[in-house]
Amino acid sequence: MYVIVYHLARGASQIAAFRLALLHRDTQGHVIMHKAAQLHRPYALANWLYTIALMVVLIVMVGGITRLTESGLSITQWQPVSGILPPLSEAQWLAEFDEYRATPEYIFEAGPAGMTLADFKFIFFWEWFHRLMGRAIGVAFALPLAWFWIRGAIPAGYKWRLVALLSLGGLQGVFGWLMVRSGLSGEMTDVSHLWLSVHLLTALFTLGGLIWTALDLRDHARAVAAGGDPVPSRLTLGTLVTALILFIQLLLGAWVAGLNAGHASYDWPLMQGTLVPEFDLRRGWGWALTHDPFLLHFLHRWWAFAAVGALIWLARRVKPHNRAASIAIHSAFGTQILLGIATVVTGVALWIAVAHQLVGALLVVATAWGMHVTGRKDARPGPPDAA
Numbered sequence: 001m002y003v004i005v006y007h008l009a010r011g012a013s014q015i016a017a018f019r020l021a022l023l024h025r026d027t028q029g030h031v032i033m034h035k036a037a038q039l040h041r042p043y044a045l046a047n048w049l050y051t052i053a054l055m056v057v058l059i060v061m062v063g064g065i066t067r068l069t070e071s072g073l074s075i076t077q078w079q080p081v082s083g084i085l086p087p088l089s090e091a092q093w094l095a096e097f098d099e100y101r102a103t104p105e106y107i108f109e110a111g112p113a114g115m116t117l118a119d120f121k122f123i124f125f126w127e128w129f130h131r132l133m134g135r136a137i138g139v140a141f142a143l144p145l146a147w148f149w150i151r152g153a154i155p156a157g158y159k160w161r162l163v164a165l166l167s168l169g170g171l172q173g174v175f176g177w178l179m180v181r182s183g184l185s186g187e188m189t190d191v192s193h194l195w196l197s198v199h200l201l202t203a204l205f206t207l208g209g210l211i212w213t214a215l216d217l218r219d220h221a222r223a224v225a226a227g228g229d230p231v232p233s234r235l236t237l238g239t240l241v242t243a244l245i246l247f248i249q250l251l252l253g254a255w256v257a258g259l260n261a262g263h264a265s266y267d268w269p270l271m272q273g274t275l276v277p278e279f280d281l282r283r284g285w286g287w288a289l290t291h292d293p294f295l296l297h298f299l300h301r302w303w304a305f306a307a308v309g310a311l312i313w314l315a316r317r318v319k320p321h322n323r324a325a326s327i328a329i330h331s332a333f334g335t336q337i338l339l340g341i342a343t344v345v346t347g348v349a350l351w352i353a354v355a356h357q358l359v360g361a362l363l364v365v366a367t368a369w370g371m372h373v374t375g376r377k378d379a380r381p382g383p384p385d386a387a
């Protein structure tokens with residue numbers, strides 16, 4: 001969160017500086033604004049994207065609460081418009097509860113554990129709120145996008161990117177529903193961990209894309225103000241490898257979460273008194289590497305240090321160009337490791353696990369920032385520009 005708030009605060013002061021830089025005097029001495037400032041509002045666009053990114057971080061956190069309170073299957077239908085309203089009368093609540101009572105999760109787990117209507121209202125709230133936030137993000141993205149588009153305020157080359165980000169958001173709604181449907185299919189009492197990982201990783205990928213595009217727009221504004229040619233940042237081989245290593249860690253984390261594999265061990269560093277726990281190889285390595293809770297928990301707790309190694313490499317590359325980004329990467333992964341260990345030793349305590357999910361999202365923000373810094377024209381290795 002601090003990373004996004006930092007960018008928002010910087011963005012506000014930069015808008016003022018940008019406007020100032022674009023003011024000129026005409027031949028009669030009247031102050032006029034450079035044409036680029038009227039047409040392009042890259043700082044405003046960047047700040048709008050940072051705001052959306054903040055909303056995405058918050059929805060990821062609420063998604064974590066929804067999962068950890070076992071609330072995700074409480075709404076059994078997908079009604080994009082009418083679902084905005086929760087049940088408003090006692091009769092509507094009872095009808096909604098009846099729908100939930102027919103689900104395998106209720107029949108085999110929540111029901112036998114004893115669930116009252118008040119308990120149901122609590123889990124319903126989290127799922128409903130999570131979906132409401134999803135809708136709010138969609139509106140907060142689509143309406144300003146249309147406005148900027150109509151006003152001709154989007155710089156060349158950014159329209160398709162913004163449409164791609166909007167489409168990712170729409171796709172996310174579809175993935176969310178497919179995930180819920182996997183838990184209502186009758187074969188399982190919980191959602192599929194594979195769908196859960198698609199849902200979480202799409203959110204994190206979109207978050208990275210929002211940050212990257214916002215940073216590009218900010219650089220674009222700076223270049224225009226300085227009368228130079230804006231050059232978007234590029235992915236480099238090193239940063240791509242870092243992203244891949246982090247992606248594997250996030251994927252393992254999503255599978256651990258989706259399989260409730262955090263409960264495979266409450267000890268650290270050992271699992272069941274040994275470094276490498278026993279796991280089920282009867283269905284082969286392919287199955288074990290994608291389904292076995294003990295193996296996946298083991299891999300997630302130790303692959304974390306491969307991720308740390310890659311992130312230290314990235315932070316060192318970033319430091320000479322942007323110290324704040326380097327600090328953000330170090331603080332995010334340091335906190336994340338401690339929270340991961342705390343999640344294990346507290347037996348997946350709700351707020352610790354939620355914090356682990358939140359900081360996971362912030363780590364993605366910090367990494368995207370660092371990757372962007374590394375791929376900027378002035379940070380690229382090679383001979384300096386002739387210009």
Ligand code: HEM
Binds near residue numbers: 255261262343
């Ligand atoms: C760079 C380091 C790490 C990253 C990026 C990361 C990321 C994630 C993500 C994205 C999830 C799924 C969502 C959630 O948090 O619930 C997760 C879950 C989890 N992680 Fe990590 N993790 C890291 C390190 C660790 C470490 C070192 C441990 C343990 C020693 C750990 C233990 C867990 C556990 C137990 C869960 C499941 C929690 C639950 O059911 O809610 N993580 N991790």
